[in-house]
Amino acid sequence: MYDDQYQQEPKKDRFRRYRPLILFIIIVTIIFIAEDYYSAPVQEPINFAKGQSGDVFEVDCPFPLNGDNHVTCYHLITEQNHAAPDGKLLSILAVKIDPLPKEGEETPKLHPDPFLYLEGGPGYASIYGEPGDFGEDGVMRAFYSPVLQTGRSLIAVDTRGLGFSRPALTCPEADRAAWHWLTEDPETRNDESIFTPYRNCIQNLQKAGIDLGQYDSASIAKDLAILRKGLSIKQWNIYGVSYGAQTALQLLRHDREGVRRVIFDSPSYAHVTPWQDDEAAFIRTLKLLDAYCAEMDAENEASYCPIKEAQETVTERLDRTLAKLRDDPILLRSLSLKLPIYLTDRESFLILHSSLYSETGFEDFLWDLQDFADLENGWLESFSENSAYWRELLHFIYFDPLASSIVQNATSCIEMDYDPETAQAGYVYSSEEIDFSRRLCEEMGLSFNGENINASEFTGVPSLTLSGYRDVITPPDYGRELAEDMDGLWLLKLEGAHGLAFVEGADCVKEIMTDFLNAAGEAEQAECLAENTALELVAN
Numbered sequence: 001m002y003d004d005q006y007q008q009e010p011k012k013d014r015f016r017r018y019r020p021l022i023l024f025i026i027i028v029t030i031i032f033i034a035e036d037y038y039s040a041p042v043q044e045p046i047n048f049a050k051g052q053s054g055d056v057f058e059v060d061c062p063f064p065l066n067g068d069n070h071v072t073c074y075h076l077i078t079e080q081n082h083a084a085p086d087g088k089l090l091s092i093l094a095v096k097i098d099p100l101p102k103e104g105e106e107t108p109k110l111h112p113d114p115f116l117y118l119e120g121g122p123g124y125a126s127i128y129g130e131p132g133d134f135g136e137d138g139v140m141r142a143f144y145s146p147v148l149q150t151g152r153s154l155i156a157v158d159t160r161g162l163g164f165s166r167p168a169l170t171c172p173e174a175d176r177a178a179w180h181w182l183t184e185d186p187e188t189r190n191d192e193s194i195f196t197p198y199r200n201c202i203q204n205l206q207k208a209g210i211d212l213g214q215y216d217s218a219s220i221a222k223d224l225a226i227l228r229k230g231l232s233i234k235q236w237n238i239y240g241v242s243y244g245a246q247t248a249l250q251l252l253r254h255d256r257e258g259v260r261r262v263i264f265d266s267p268s269y270a271h272v273t274p275w276q277d278d279e280a281a282f283i284r285t286l287k288l289l290d291a292y293c294a295e296m297d298a299e300n301e302a303s304y305c306p307i308k309e310a311q312e313t314v315t316e317r318l319d320r321t322l323a324k325l326r327d328d329p330i331l332l333r334s335l336s337l338k339l340p341i342y343l344t345d346r347e348s349f350l351i352l353h354s355s356l357y358s359e360t361g362f363e364d365f366l367w368d369l370q371d372f373a374d375l376e377n378g379w380l381e382s383f384s385e386n387s388a389y390w391r392e393l394l395h396f397i398y399f400d401p402l403a404s405s406i407v408q409n410a411t412s413c414i415e416m417d418y419d420p421e422t423a424q425a426g427y428v429y430s431s432e433e434i435d436f437s438r439r440l441c442e443e444m445g446l447s448f449n450g451e452n453i454n455a456s457e458f459t460g461v462p463s464l465t466l467s468g469y470r471d472v473i474t475p476p477d478y479g480r481e482l483a484e485d486m487d488g489l490w491l492l493k494l495e496g497a498h499g500l501a502f503v504e505g506a507d508c509v510k511e512i513m514t515d516f517l518n519a520a521g522e523a524e525q526a527e528c529l530a531e532n533t534a535l536e537l538v539a540n
Contacts, residue, residue, distance in 0.1 A: 052077065053085070054230070056230025056231060058073070070101075074094045077089055082222045088211070092157065094231075095156050096153050100141075111150065113260045114236050116155045117144070118239060118244035120245075121242070123411060124404075125158045125159075140156075147239075147517075155236070162402075163402065169205060199443050212406075213414065216415055217250040217415060236259070237261045240265070242498065245482070246268065246415065249455060253453070256458065260462075261463070263513060263516065267482050272451070274416055279426045283427075285470070304366035322345040332387045346433075350394070357473075358500075413448060414449070455482055456486065461486070463483070464489045465482050465486075465488060466479065466509070476492055483540055484540050489539055489540070491538075492535065
């Protein structure tokens with residue numbers, strides 16, 4: 001049974017969900033002025049003259065700090081292959097954000113145990129670098145305020161191959177080819193037009209001495225262990241979100257003495273068969289959506305739930321809409337007269353699935369599903385507000401500056417499991433997409449050999465696991481299993497979705513995290529739990 005908070009009407013002001021584009025005028029302006037592809041930043045040469053493998057040294061930050069004197073950047077020089085050093089060195093960038101000094105203080109008083117943030121993906125960088133991201137009022141300080149308010153420094157790292165680390169593994173030509181593929185008539189599309197640029201990129205990286213087999217969580221954990229010692233940190237607290245939980249577990253395996261406490265947010269634990277597990281997670285979400293709509297007022301059009309008179313469930317509407325778009329894709333045009341892109345069932349599902357990651361994901365999913373079902377495929381509609389939003393969202397997904405598709409694929413090939421006999425295509429993955437991933441792994445020379453790390457090896461480390469009831473990709477059972485194996489705390493965060501403890505977490509969730517970090521022994525239950533019955537904290 002849902003709590004009352006899930007039975008409330010979605011807000012009628014739909015602009016709230018257009019985070020990248022607050023007003024439609026802004027959308028039009030952006031698209032009219034330019035629809036440029038994301039270009040990877042120019043990679044400055046790595047200067048290894050200052051030291052050798054294992055050295056950590058302070059450097060000028062490669063992004064504007066906006067007058068913030070309490071931010072420091074470091075480079076770690078590390079071996080590409082820790083097991084068999086071959087002379088190929090990598091440069092890893094880390095940024096340390098100290099709390100601002102309180103009134104009357106010249107320097108902040110810091111806890112000796114900082115907080116290490118591990119991003120998920122795999123293949124996502126952690127360090128923002130746009131104007132306004134740093135500074136006293138910047139995005140980074142606002143995002144990590146729950147940690148900084150405890151008096152701890154925050155450490156974010158662009159791990160090997162990502163973001164500001166060098167070499168950063170990018171395949172811009174393959175990304176452009178994937179986007180151009182959307183402009184082609186679905187009936188004549190050819191996967192080779194995408195696969196060939198990927199093959200060329202892989203071959204060029206390999207010729208440059210890149211061993212894609214070293215871009216996994218275990219190698220990252222070894223880098224981080226060296227970084228900790230180089231920064232003279234006795235112990236730090238670890239936060240792994242989503243796939244970052246895999247890196248956190250590897251860090252426990254390779255540097256357990258350096259970990260004081262660990263927080264897992266929406267962990268992907270013990271599930272390295274994405275073809276089946278991700279599909280099962282989405283089917284679970286569809287059942288939640290059907291239950292959600294069954295409890296909504298059938299006459300409430302603002303909910304965008306299928307009305308009872310239609311005798312149609314959310315699942316049935318999804319199936320009908322995807323079938324419609326498969327046969328009759330929507331054309332999305334832009335005012336800059338770029339080539340229109342075809343919105344087929346696969347692209348629309350990508351948008352729908354992405355919408356479920358937000359705290360208002362159920363409402364957003366239902367809104368988009370209704371709009372997909374109702375939109376007529378005409379010229380005026382192709383310039384509509386919805387069309388502009390969908391095109392811009394797809395463009396961001398394909399050219400997210402924090403993401404590296406090549407690192408994501410390499411890590412997935414190494415750490416996930418693939419059984420062609422049982423891999424089933426469904427909503428989340430088509431058979432063609434599964435086969436494409438398999439071919440990429442073969443091209444990299446990597447085989448699927450996923451390893452389930454047994455977290456019961458680390459029961460001596462205090463842990464807190466956060467799970468969102470609406471999580472579309474890592475259901476609460478994943479978190480419960482991890483918490484039980486580690487004999488740790490498990491917080492079922494009903495009001496959230498996937499990885500939102502920092503972004504949109506309730507004050508009580510942040511209070512529990514703070515209490516957990518500050519507790520000398522096991523964390524006591526926060527006082528706010530008595531007032532917030534939507535949260536359940538389980539001590540194993």
